[in-house]
Amino acid sequence: MTDQNDNDAVFTALGSESRLPIYAVQPKIELRQLRYFLAVAEELNFTRAAERIGIAQPPLSQQIISLEHQLKAKLFHRSRRQVTLTREGAAFEVYARRIINTTLAASEMVQAIANGENGPLAIGAIFSSIYSLIPYLLPQFTADFPGVRLHIQEMTISQQIQALHEGRIDIGILRGPIASPEFETKRLFEEPFVAVVPMASPLAALERISLKQVAVEKLIRVFPSANRDYSRLMFGALEEKGFRMNIVHEASDTHTLLGLVSAGMGMSLVPASLQHIQVRRVKYIPIIEETPKTALTLAWNRDAESPVIANFLQTADAMLANSDPGLLYDLGH
Template identity: 55%
Template structure:
């Protein structure tokens, strides 16, 4: 293999050395020098500028002289009675103000992030909560903290738990109860289950169903490994009736469950708030017998270092979440 030749395509230049040379050749300007220069540029008087900055005149004059030496230009014309800006000084004002303003903005930004008033907050939510609790929670939080930026994505319960432990999200909105030594939770909403059937199903014309009617049908449920408690709650009202539920399909998320029900492949039971997901292919029908309640919870790591997260949790604790009036289910506990 031939050696790289100077100036050829094989010549190698270390980019880090290029950056070092660039930074090393920059003028070493201090922010106080820019502030002093702007004060003189505005007052066109060294004495008044020094008073404005709260320092004696000699150190102010010295710092501006050092600034001119760093820039290798003359910024000010000086005489005993008169101070004026050179063309270079006039041009420099715009950039000096921009640097000072950007510095102030940066300081305010990092301060706001530290106080939890600004910065990103990564949130994952289950499908049904995006239409129910998420709008109410986010609206209330943004009203108090308008500069916090949200990254919201849909995830199943299992995906959220993994993402929380891997610190890919700050907060999960999911079906509980969640019991994990590393995770804190707060319950937002408790609601009963309702039966969901295809509009073409014979039971779709009913206004209320009994457990025995549901038990006689092929059923679709969420895989127990996704959330064992939630999966058990779905059909617990059907237990102890001397008949084993006929589970024909198991799914990992509500999207798929509703799709299979709409296709006529079985019926199921879902939390009442899922009724906010309107479609011409489905009907939601209350159950005469009381059902256990399903919970929607906030979940986050106990040792999370997000500064915005505690503020969001505080806002959530101050809200009364409930399904819309048309989602309230008669005949359900």
């Protein structure tokens, strides 16, 4: 009765009594036996096969016999002079090799993912970084980790913060500071602001511009709700000097801001790296006085750290260590 109860428990665990006989008759083949079989199939000699895999011949022969018993088929013809595969053995060799290769591939894939050498990486990037940082960073990263599949999406700062919270991106390239205990951040480099003016403006004839000249112009800024710290930083130098600003338009993102400047709707101050973005009918002009600097920052969720993120950060560190950050934003270098 006890045995029957044990069987009933097994049936229940499997979820279906009708499936148990199928499991019961399946051969319990070990990967080790497949490797032993393939060694004999390739050498067609038990002694050489045993030497190749580093075991004595009797245990090797016993494992092959055990495998044949499980398969209920003879895999080798054995005689004093030679060993040959039977028809069953030749057919089994194809599947044994496939299983071993698949197992090796699965093992390599798991190890690659564990080492951050494979798998997906979703990146959010602000507009300016696509033309400044990314052309320097991604070629090196993809060369070092060709198995990583990148998914890059342009996003505003606020969109990236939301996407990081929701796990839709793994890492963000944005402008700090980021005030959230959920995130880890890495500051890449700081850059000054430059003026961007319409080509139709008399200011476009200047090679350098003062804050006093900027203050009297019609100004365009990013919505404070899009990123309050960044919006405040844009005209921070003007506020510090007590200039009254004439803000006539606000934009949700840098795309729109540059479009408004191009249309002659006003001028603005933007990070120097935006000089890489050649927009028609606008001119970038350095500012004479020193301005607050904006930091390009990497951000990621501290609870979602992974080896592939670690490798991305390591590549960024190496890139910055071996290059002048000014090259990323100053076209005069």
